[in-house]
Amino acid sequence: MVTFIQIINPRLELHNYPLEIRKTVVPKTKEEKKKFNILAIPMFVILIVYLLGTITMAYSMHATRYSILFLHSFIVIMTWNIFDLLIMDWLIFCTITPKYLIIPGTEDNDSYKDYRYHINGSLGKGLILAIISITICSGVSWLILKLFIW
Template sequence: FIIAMSWNVVDLLVMDWLLVCTVRPAWLIIPGTENCSSYSDYGHHFKGFLIGCVYTTLMALLFAGVDYAILRFVIWG
């Protein structure tokens, strides 16, 4: 969970906000979308970050439940 959430933060701060919103290198821009407003919209990227946090939390809960079930019913008997 901590690794996935750390990746979400790095993705938001470094990849989205720094590269896409601020620096915006030419190799990153899809041809024909040079003037798209989403590239400089910090809120758009933050919304994606929040969605990623929800999915990360749900997956962590799912895997924790599976791990507990394996321990409880298979290993501990």
């Protein structure tokens, strides 16, 4: 879905680009922010519903502890985090750098090859968001299972 958004307009994902690239272009317009939300919010909802659904289905036959659901969520979300870093960020964004990712006016910017930016994002903000997501998803899954299934 992120790639789909970037193909439509890479500026919609401007907030995820390295600072050096963001500094060389005008900030996102209100229209771009609105378009990003129209595309990103449904994507986020689909991912959350999918994760909650798969966890709930996987553990619907027998009661289990919250810690098991947390571990399951951790494995799923961290697998995505690692995939995002290695494939989406390092391989596609930094190494291949297809034209659909390049924001007009930044074609010669060396920040497209900034591997450190992406590792810092994955281990910094990405890890914090992952832990928050894991805690919420496993908690909601446990409540759904406890209240409606077990």
